[in-house]
Each structure stands twice: as structure tokens, then as C-alpha cells.
Amino acid sequence: MPETSRSTRSTSEEDNLIKKVVEKVLSLQLFVNSLVEKLKLEFQEEINIQSVEKLKLEFQEEINIQSGKIKHLEEKLGECITKTKYIQETQTYKNEIKHLQKKLEESDKEVKNAQNALEQYTRRNxxxxxxxxxxxxxxxxxxxxxxxxxxxxxxxxxxxxxxxxxxxxxxxxxxxxxxxxxxxxxxxxxxxxxxxxxxxxxxxxxxxxxxxxxxxxxxxxxxxxxxxLTRANQNLLKEASKRFGDRKAWSFEGKIYVKSGDRIKTVKSISDLEID
Known part of the structure; x- marks a missing residue:
């Protein structure tokens, strides 16, 4: 009996020990699994961070490239604006010069006409x-x-x-x-x-x-x-006679006249010979 009791007690202790070992193994397995999951998450996060950093670098590089292109375009645009402004200013200056040339020609014509009129006046007698x-x-x-x-x-x-x-x-x-x-x-x-x-x-x-x-x-x-007559008026009378005939072109008091139809017109320049 005593041996049987001792044997039973020994078996129970072994079972308890096995049970504890199994529990420890299971606990360790859970820990390992938990650690693995944690490591997996950390690894995944690391991968994601690396990917994000890589994307950030690539994106920044692209931004730098595009910024360079934009800056180049801005410079070109600035040059175009400057050229356009220069062209506009040049055209304005050209228009002003043309206007001044026209005024100068008109003034020169007026001076010549005045000189001719004065010279003709001195010949009035x-x-x-x-x-x-x-x-x-x-x-x-x-x-x-x-x-x-x-x-x-x-x-x-x-x-x-x-x-x-x-x-x-x-x-x-x-x-x-x-x-x-x-x-x-x-x-x-x-x-x-x-x-x-x-x-x-x-x-x-x-x-x-x-x-x-x-x-x-x-x-x-x-x-x-x-x-x-002055030389200018002589030439004017000569041209008038060519266009209208000697009987319809004449001078009186230093002025040139032409007759076209029933109309008599005073002629001061070649352009006046164009009768409307």
C-alpha cells in the first residue's frame, strides 16, 4: 500500500510538472508570438518610414527640378516683358519722331512759302x-x-x-x-x-x-x-500752263491763277493744281 501511494503521488507530481512546463511553453509561445507581431509591426513601420522618406526625397528632387524650370520660365517671361516694353517704347519714340518730322516738314514748307511770298513782295513793282x-x-x-x-x-x-x-x-x-x-x-x-x-x-x-x-x-x-516772278512761282506757273494751257494759267500781282471750267483758283503749290 505504501508503495502504491508513493507511486500515485509521484505520478501526480510529474503531471503537475508537465502541466507547468506546458504552461511555460505556451506562455513562451505567446510571448514569442507577441514579440514576432510586435517586431513585424515595427519592421513594417520602418519599411513605411523608409518608403515615405524615399518618396519625400524623390518628391523634393522633383520640386527642385520644377522650381528650376519655373525660375527659368520666369526669367524668359521677364525678358519677353522687357523686350515687349522696349518694342512698345521704341514704337512710341518712332511715332513721336514721325510726328516731329511731319511738323518739321510743315514748318519748313511754311518757311519756304513765307520766304517766297516775301521775295515776291519785293518784286511787286x-x-x-x-x-x-x-x-x-x-x-x-x-x-x-x-x-x-x-x-x-x-x-x-x-x-x-x-x-x-x-x-x-x-x-x-x-x-x-x-x-x-x-x-x-x-x-x-x-x-x-x-x-x-x-x-x-x-x-x-x-x-x-x-x-x-x-x-x-x-x-x-x-x-x-x-x-x-520768283523762281518758285515761275516753275509753278510753267507747270500750271502745262496742265491747263497758257490761256487758263496766269499770274497777277505775284500770284498764280488757273481756270477750270467756270472756277478760278489761286495756286500756291503743285498740289493745288489738282482740281477737285
Whole structure:
């Protein structure tokens, strides 16, 4: 009996010991499993962190690249804006220069017109006489032109100066006469024909007008009386005569006139010859 009891007790102790070992093993297994799970989580987190860091680095690198491109584009845009502004400013300057050039041309034209008008004004008492034969040692002021041809009594005291003008070889020199009176000049001018011309300046404008007004009496003769026009007005009258004919283009008191239909127009420049 005692042995049986001892044997039973020994078996029970073994069972308890086995049970404890099993419990320890199970507990250890649970710990290991728990540790494994924990390690797995930590490892996963580490992997995720590394991935995130890698992505962050890649993303930052891409940002840097794009930032560089954006900066380059901004520089290009700045250059384009500068060029556009320069072009706009240049165009503005060009427009201003064109405007100033136009104003300068207009001013120059006005000055030339004023100079021409002033020069013509100084000739208001003068006439040019063409077709009077030239004699050696002649005194042009004593030529009995007005008395013989125009039936006018114009004394030498009415003449400021009178002399031949230069003429090309083989041509007769015209005579230029400046009357004391503009009226006398006009009276003579009303009768006109070509040789070495004479220019006459009358003392009186009245005398000049008087002579000028008789120029029609010279019709059929070789003698012609013309106003003492400036070169610009001579060219203008010449062009007007080409376009409208000699009978429809003339000068009076230093001004040029043309007739188109029933209309008479004062001509101051070539552009005025364009009749609407």
C-alpha cells in the first residue's frame, strides 16, 4: 500500500510538472508570438518610414527640378516683358519722331512759302520785258517802249531801275524794269512777246500796274511783258500752263491763277493744281 501511494503521488507530481512546463511553453509561445507581431509591426513601420522618406526625397528632387524650370520660365517671361516694353517704347519714340518730322516738314514748307511770298513782295513793282532788240551802249531806261508800243507816258523818274538780264548765248537778254509805282507796272503788263529780257522796277506800284495793264496792246508783236516772278512761282506757273494751257494759267500781282471750267483758283503749290 505504501508503495502504491508513493507511486500515485509521484505520478501526480510529474503531471503537475508537465502541466507547468506546458504552461511555460505556451506562455513562451505567446510571448514569442507577441514579440514576432510586435517586431513585424515595427519592421513594417520602418519599411513605411523608409518608403515615405524615399518618396519625400524623390518628391523634393522633383520640386527642385520644377522650381528650376519655373525660375527659368520666369526669367524668359521677364525678358519677353522687357523686350515687349522696349518694342512698345521704341514704337512710341518712332511715332513721336514721325510726328516731329511731319511738323518739321510743315514748318519748313511754311518757311519756304513765307520766304517766297516775301521775295515776291519785293518784286511787286517789277516787270520783265522780252523781245526788245539789244543795242550797243543802250540805256534801257531811255527806251521809248511805253510811248511807242503801249501809248503810255512813263517818265524815267517813274523807274527805280531798269537793266538787261543774263541770257544764254544766242538768246536776247530780257529787260527787267522796276517801276516807282506799282500801278504803272500793272498798266504796262497788260500788253505782252522774246529776246534778251529787260527788268524794270518802277518807283510807284501805280505806274507798274498802269504799264502792266497795257500788255494786250503788244498782241501780234514780238514783245512780251511778264511779272517779275520768283523762281518758285515761275516753275509753278510753267507747270500750271502745262496742265491747263497758257490761256487758263496766269499770274497777277505775284500770284498764280488757273481756270477750270467756270472756277478760278489761286495756286500756291503743285498740289493745288489738282482740281477737285
Amino acid at each position: 517789277s516787270l520783265r520785258i522780252f523781245g526788245i532788240p539789244e543795242n550797243k551802249n543802250e540805256n534801257t531806261s531811255d527806251i521809248m517802249f511805253c510811248t511807242e508800243k503801249l501809248n503810255l507816258d512813263v517818265p524815267t523818274t517813274a523807274i527805280d531801275y531798269c537793266h538787261r538780264l543774263f541770257a544764254k548765248e544766242g538768246q536776247q537778254k530780257p529787260i527787267i524794269v522796276k517801276f516807282i509805282s506799282r500801278y504803272t507796272k500793272k498798266l504796262v503788263y497788260s500788253k505782252e512777246g522774246q529776246q534778251k529780257p529787260i527788268i524794270v522796277k518802277f518807283i510807284s506800284r501805280y505806274t507798274k500796274k498802269l504799264v502792266y495793264s497795257k500788255k494786250k496792246m503788244l498782241k501780234g508783236s514780238k514783245v512780251v511783258i511778264k511779272e517779275d
